[in-house]
Each structure stands twice: as C-alpha cells, then as structure tokens.
Amino acid sequence: MSNWGYIIVGWSAAAGVLGAYAVRLVTRGRSLSRRVPPERRRWMG
Amino acid sequence: MTDTTTNPPGAGMGAPTRSGDDPRNTASKGTRVFGILSLIGIGWLVALGLGLSPDDQTQGDLVRLMYVHVPSAWLAYLSFGVTAMGSIMYLWKRSEWWDLVAASSAEIGVLFTGLALVTGMIWGRPTWGSYWEWGDARLVTTLVLFLMFLGYLAVRRIPADTHVRSRRSAIVALIAVVDIPLVHFSVKWWRTLHQEATVLSSDFDPKIDDLMLFTLMVGLVVFTLVYVWFMLHRFRVAWLEEQLLDHSLADAIEARRAEAVGTGATT
Numbered sequence: 001m002s003n004w005g006y007i008i009v010g011w012s013a014a015a016g017v018l019g020a021y022a023v024r025l026v027t028r029g030r031s032l033s034r035r036v037p038p039e040r041r042r043w044m045g
Numbered sequence: 046m047t048d049t050t051t052n053p054p055g056a057g058m059g060a061p062t063r064s065g066d067d068p069r070n071t072a073s074k075g076t077r078v079f080g081i082l083s084l085i086g087i088g089w090l091v092a093l094g095l096g097l098s099p100d101d102q103t104q105g106d107l108v109r110l111m112y113v114h115v116p117s118a119w120l121a122y123l124s125f126g127v128t129a130m131g132s133i134m135y136l137w138k139r140s141e142w143w144d145l146v147a148a149s150s151a152e153i154g155v156l157f158t159g160l161a162l163v164t165g166m167i168w169g170r171p172t173w174g175s176y177w178e179w180g181d182a183r184l185v186t187t188l189v190l191f192l193m194f195l196g197y198l199a200v201r202r203i204p205a206d207t208h209v210r211s212r213r214s215a216i217v218a219l220i221a222v223v224d225i226p227l228v229h230f231s232v233k234w235w236r237t238l239h240q241e242a243t244v245l246s247s248d249f250d251p252k253i254d255d256l257m258l259f260t261l262m263v264g265l266v267v268f269t270l271v272y273v274w275f276m277l278h279r280f281r282v283a284w285l286e287e288q289l290l291d292h293s294l295a296d297a298i299e300a301r302r303a304e305a306v307g308t309g310a311t312t
Contacts, residue, residue, distance in 0.1 A: 003107045003171050010167040011095065014113040014160055018271060021156055025278040029071030032285035038068040040288045041281070 071281035079274040086267035093260040101257070110168045112260055116268035117161035118187075122225055123272065124154025125194060129222040132215035141287065144211040147218060149279035151197050153272060158191040173238060182231035183239035190228055193221035207287075 065074030094112035101108035131147030134140065165184070166176040178184060197217045201210060232241045251258055 003105065006167050006171055007095070007106060007109045010110045010164045011091075011113055013163050013167070014117070017156065017160055021275065022278075025275065025282060026070065026072075029278055029282050029285070030069065032282060032289065033068065033070050036285045036288045036292070040292075041066075041068075041284065 071278050071285070073277070076274060076277045079270055079277065083267065083270040083274055086263065086270055090260070090263050090267045093256075093263055098256050098260040099254060101254075104172065107168060107171060108257065110164055112264045114161060114164040114168060115261060116264040117157045117164060119265055120157035120268050120272050121154055121161055121187075121190070122229070123269070124150045124157060125190070125218075125222055125225060127276075128154060128194070128197075128218050132218040135211055135215045139208070141207070141211070144215070145280055145283040145287065147215065148198075148201055149276055149283050151194050151218065153275045153279060155191065155194050155198065157268075157272075158187065158194065162187060162191060178238050181238040182235035183228065183237070186224060186228040186231045190221070190224045193224060194218075197221055 065077070067073065090112065094109055098109070098112075100106045104111075127150040128147045131143045131145075131150060134143035135147060162184075165187075169178070170176050197214055200217050201214045203210070203213075205213070231237075232239050253261075
C-alpha cells in the first residue's frame, strides 16, 4: 500500500517550518539592522 | 564573530563591508557560504530521499520519512548540547556572548524537536496505527525535552535584570539537558514501542542498505548545515535585540537625568 500522502505531509511540514523560520530570521535581522548602527555589531570586522 | 569594531559610525550603511558583512541585515560571507551549501544539500536530499533511495523491506516507502525525522532528532540533541555548553560557559565567564549562544541554540532546538515529534507522529499513524502512544518511553521523554526547553524560552521572557535572567535560564538549561541521555537510551532501558537505534547500534554495524544509509547521512549533514546557518542569523538577531535594549535603557536614563537637571535649575 502506498503511503505517499503521509510522506508528502511529513516532508512539507519540515520544509514549511524550516522555510518559515528562515524567512522570519532574515526579516527580523533586516528590521533590527535599520535600528542598530554597524559599530555596535560585535561580529562585524 | 570577532571583537573588533573598526567601522566608523554609519560607515557602509548601504553596502557590504570588505569582510563581506552586510550592515543592512545579518548576512555575511559565512552565512552566504552555509546558505548556498544548505540549498545544494536540500536539493540532493530531496532527490535521494524522495526518488533514488529504495523502499525498506519492512517499512516500505514510509522509510522516506526517516530522512527528515532522524536528522531533526539529531539536531535536537546538538542544539540542546550547544545550549548546555553555552550555559556552562556563561556561568563560568559571565559573558553575554555565551548566554546569547545558549538562547539562540535553544530556540532552534525547540524547532527541530517539534519537527522530530511531528514527523514521528506522521510515521506512527500508518506504522503503529496511532499518532501517539503515551506508554512509549521515547515519545514521552522527547515531549518532556520539548516542553522543558519551551519552558527555558519562557523563563528568558520573564522581566529581570540581564544577569539574573541569564543565570536563571542557564540553570534551567542544565536541568533540562539531563533529559537527553534519557531520550537516547529510553529505547534500550524500557524497550517499549519505538525501535532501537539503527545507525548508532552498539556494534557500530548498521543493518541498512548502502544507499539508504548514504541518504540518511546526507540528511544529517544537510540539517547540520541548516542549523549553522540558523545559528549565525539567530545569534546576530539576539545580539541586535540586546544592543537595542541597552541603547533604549541608556537613552531613558539620560532623558530622566536631563529632566532632573532641568527641574533642579528652575527651583
């Protein structure tokens, strides 16, 4: 019996969750970067 | 992540610096490299996991869910391990840097633990006939791990002095991380429904088809690359949030001081 319905749901859940988190991180980073001057960023050389 | 601040105030606000750091966001050469490698890896994982790898003799095509479930569980261990290390380092060095490493990794760990639980439930329905079994030691200890680190993130949101918050959350993380060995060895100690480890078996001789093992390893590597990319961005977001908080606090104190001086001058 094919279980492709379960497989697609499982993979889609992983892609959706990881993709949404990545987008949230990038947009939050952009928004904060506008409000914090570059000299206050420890990682920037 | 160096400790140097050589950019003059406001310099390079519109373009990446020579080192590749982009002042307009949290990207850098490092995040671009890990981002590209992750995307290439994801392409490989989809091709292998959903197409090229064979069906399992007993699980059939459901084995394809293992290529996202097992790496998610591995990343849960890794993320919370990094959180524990960051917490120990914070308690030792009292450094904000380590506290933010711990917090960033915990948030990502919660994400991967949630994914491990959800993909496991989806696999469990056609395999065991049920999404959830309260009697299974692996499932319950993993849920406890998820809830404890969710609690860790909640503790971090309780308003408090920065050092009080960091110390408090570091202690919570070190208590919560004790659950990881319980999760890992639960399948050996209690022998309930969840199967024992296939790859990390006691004789280090995985009884698994070569291409299936290769696909699983690709999944582990790809998810680890994604974790590193997440960590770089999440740490920087956390750092910027702290800077903003410190800055607003300093501005508020300065405003109050100016107000007090102004009032004193008129009386």
